[in-house]
Amino acid sequence: MLKMVTFFQGLPGQQSVLGTLDFPGSPQKSQSTSELESEASMSEASSEDLMPSQEAGLTPDGEEEESAKKKKKPKGLVNVFSVFTKGKNKKKKDQPRSSDPEVQSKSRLELDGPPPTVEELKEALESGRLEAAWPVLALERDLEALAAAGGASDEELVRQQSKVEALYLLLRDQVLEVLRRPLEAAPERVSQALAVVSQQELEDRRAAAGPVAAVLAATRPRRWLQLWRGGVAEVAAERLDGPPVAVPQGRSEVENRFVHMGCTMKEDLEAVVERLKPLFPAEFNVVHTYAESYHQHFATHLCTLAQFELCERDTYLLLLWVHNLYPNEILNSPKLAKELQGIRLGSLLPPKQIRLLEAVFLSNEVTNVKLLMTRALELESQRWVQDVAPQSLDGHYHSELAIDIIQIVSQGQGKAENITSEVGVQMKQLLLVELAALLRSYQRTFDDFLEKSKLLGNYRANIIANINNCLSFRTSMEQKWQIPQDSLRHLLDPLRDLKAHGFDTLLQSLFADLKPLFKRFTQTRWATPVETLEEIISTVDVRLPEFSELKDCFREELMEAVHLHLVKEYIIRLSKRRLVLKTEEQQQQLARHILTNAEVIQDFCIQSGSPATWLHQALPKLAEIIRLQDSSAIKIEVATYATLYPDFSKGHLNAILAIKGNLPSSEARSIRNILDINTGVQEPSRPLFSLIKVG
Template sequence: MIKMMSLFNSSPFGMDKTSNHCITRVEPPGEPSTSSEPATDFVFIESTTEKTQMKIESQGGQDSGLRDLHAPSTETNGSCPHPSECRENLPKKKKGIKGKLIDVFSNFPGGKKKLSLAENDRAETNNKPLTVEQIREHLDGDKFFQATRHLIALERALYSNLDGKNDEELSRDQSKVELLYEFLKNKVFNIIKNSIGLAPANPSLLVHAVDTIVEQEEEDEKYKSEKSPDKIVTHRPRKWREIWLDTVKQSITDRMKDTQHTSCAENLSATALCFLHMGKTMKEDMIIVVRHIKQCYPPQFHVCRTYAECYHNYFSSQLQLIADFELGDKDTYLLLTWVQNIYPNDIRKNSILVKELDDAKLGSLLPPKTIKQLETKYLCNEAASVRNWLAKSLEVEVKRWSEEREPEKLDGHFHSELAIDVIQTIHGGQKRAAEITPELAGQLSVILLMELSAFLKSYKKVLEEFKEKNKQHSYFKAMIIANINNCMSFRDHTEKTTTSAQDNEKVKILTTLSEIESSSYDVLLQDLIAELKPVFRKLTQSKWLSCSETMTEILQATSSHISEFETLRDPFYQAIVEKTHGHLVREYIVRLMKKKVSLKTPELQQNLSKLIVAHASLLQSFCKEKGSKATWLDSALPKLAEIIRLQDSSAIKIEVATLANAYPDISKKHLAAILYIKGNLPNNEAKSILSILDVSPKPTTSFETLFSAVRVS
């Protein structure tokens, strides 16, 4: 980008820089300058005048004065009747453009005495023709409009009085008129060039300059219509309107290049500074054009549109130069932000400028094809950047797992920074895209959702490796809990930021998170399950009716382990308690279906039924107290107990149908194991009861499974 910035120093308009020195002379005495333009040397005007003066002096050293061209010539050779006297009366030459002009104009008729502007005004009132010296006095007083009218009259008189003049005389007289024109032109267009700084403080000076240009344009039109073969005016048409446009372009080019006076934040790149300066300059300058310059021009100049187009074209040309380079990520983003957001919204929609800029029909700073290419590149860059940051975040997290240090706690729950880092990275990408356009943000959102999905799969993989290899870690369970807690943030982000069009990717993400959670629950419950397994065996190793102490032991062991899960965030704590609740109910059912006990009498069956109901009540109260909301489990054991209690085959069938409706995953093997407990049930009745499952309606929606995890031998 450093090489590229050198291009900003070239002008697309190709005009030489002119001076604003004369501006400092037109301000009222005693008043400070209000122009913000820096002072420069009067190089252009002085150079032009020197060339003109050298041309005049090269014409034989004879009379260098121009006669009063409104009167007929009395000398055939155009020389002074007394050359020596004319030379003696010449004032000493003075340095600088003003001195050179005085040297030249002092040779004109009446040039020995400097006339005041009041005398000029009296001459105009008396319809007397003005001399060159008198016209110069108008220029010195910045009366450009009056000066140009008389200068035009002088020019016309020059070409109307050709009789008796040879080519040398005519050339000398033309040079003197053109020198005066050059002086007028430089003063006028120096004002035009400095209009932005000048107009707010001295609009009348700008009005005079504009009127002068209009007058010259009108004279060009007259010349075109009056031109005849014997009447050739070398310097017509002068095309001051074209010079005006070139001057405006050059002025804008100079202002858009000069970044020295634009303040910027620290660490702002050269490209960013360039864009900031051009945008700020265009906005502030166009406000001055609308408020102060527009009223100084006649409508046919379309001054607001002209200035707007010049600023726009310069801005656009610089951005196109930058776009043609191999841009870095930041420069691509910066370029798109200016083209798609800041320029159209902050500049073109400015309340003061919006009407004028809309009328100008400026269009975009870059063509649609270039913008599309930049957007495609930006999306690829942003996706790669986010992917890289996500990988680094995971790398930092895995490194933290290897440390023998307990995870931090936030509001009493084990906490990891991983989810925060990942989501902030994704939010940052989406925010940057939204600062360009909402449409681009939408496109990036789809891409970043896929990046998140891929990241979570990597996260799941490294977490599984940690579970396998680090079970002896001092804070193993704490680490697992912290990673389960991460899943909530990922879920919330996915639910809030995805749209219906992103459902496929959303399902993938939520599925991965569910797998992480479920496998982590299993790891956390391994110790509890291992501890409870021998305790549950006691339910069938002894008589069922003497196993109350066993149930108390089961609940105490479970309570001790559940206390370890309190560092899980609320939804996950509830989930693992409900998972524990389900395990207790299933394990109890497993013991019932072991076919270790077959009760022959209704009385024994009723006693077992009562015991099962009592145990079910204990389990339900315990799990509810711990936070379980799995009420769908509450009826499983009581319904099995009722089947064991009932003696009437028809009543048993009704209860079986109810059980199958509540738990559709119960099979004939499960039911047969329960019926085995009823030692007095004939085989034919047992088969008839089992057939109820064949006619039970199949569920049409998903349901919680209970019996499918219970294996029956």
């Protein structure tokens, strides 16, 4: 099975794990709108203009003074904005307590000395000092408290809120920039940024529980956790859309893109698991977030790609990644399988699109297999007619056709199984149909060669090579494909016909030489049957080396065909009705000749490799019918013979009984009727008497 690791090999220069999320080569982000807004707002800030105005009832040193009005102000709220001036503020009771989570993370920026001014906070944030988040948070809380208490004018509250928001814009950009490249920053700095985001999420929930003063703009929820997730999605897109580090020759653009995206996603997620997961709080669900972002961009890219008309190779690769490489080599890789187990990322393509691509792939692959098989047969048949001698392998004539055809079919099947087993099953059914058609075409092409190329020098050698091919076809189909026997038998029918026609052609000249020898039996009225048979056997024995290049199994089958021919021709001569023996002694003498000849035929054929044991009783049983004189005994022998050779008919029996010139016609009729009892008992598995015509 094609593995993704094969794609990953040979990619020198692939970024290290550190580089997977650090993005050292990515361009620096241009100054954002929020940063520009922050600059504009903060440029107006000074110690004086951020101090509460006298109209709000505040003194420069932050002391509470009595108002001309009778309305009483809560202690501490009127001095909330005095923290923006140096050294004259006291710690406010509305600021976070030391037991609050954020206070535990505060730096000495706030804990030592007087509270920082806005200029100092702005400078701290611009220099990346994330500990400034806590004084900014305190300002926001005090501002809310002041607005709720009515301790300042609407104009003053709006002006002060704009300064707080300007600080938050700076803080947000600094925090998200750290978390955008978390492996570039020190772990302590990443932890600081994460703590800020976590605190902001708490503040979002706190703000949702109570109303906001009408005069203040609604700034919550800030949703920094959501912004971080959006940043992760942007990072995933940047990483996956980046150019491949190395582009080996021979790959298509689509293949290079798949390999790059697959390698990048796998390595980046491994870095997240190994280096970021220990740093990030559980609420960030960092592995899940990165996995979903990378998966979504990968899926979006593939969905877009699938809309175009793809070449055959790219269609296959797309399905291979969707079904096999992506789920097995990335999501279920050793380092990621456990971490992604509970994350249902789903498929890279929707089911409808997948089914369409599978149909296109099956159609393309079947067409290719058909063309390749046809081309292989054409090349093979051209070698026949060009009188090219076949190869010899282990002493047998050999043809590469079967190997080529099986390899073509197996490759198509293997590609389908690499996608899914279900696609493999569909492909198997389609390819078997095409293979059956190819084998029928092979048979027709071979028959045409047998008919038209008899004068070629390598005619017989190529016939033997093609007969040997049948074994390679049959063995491959039996071993590689689980095909039901009925279907396999139907599939192999053209090969059986091809082999039979090949045998007939190879044996044609031998059988022609034997024909006049068998005629001697009747021409001499069986005067010298032993000498005649010896000449027949000698003639066969001389010709057998011509078939030595057949594979062993086919040489045995051919010898069985020779064995059948010898028995059949012998019976034909007995059935010619030219020999009528009227005495018991004459009949017994003929029976002895038949038994002697039967033994010679049997011994020779067995020694020559014939497996046809089913022919052993064909001649001896006929000899017994001729020898017997008792009608009842003959009936028993005929009945037995009919069970051995179901195609033994009344016509054949009549021809044998005609030899017995002393048998009354009434007894002959009674003996023939025995075959009526056995008619239809069974069909002959191998034809013998159906090959013998009697008149």
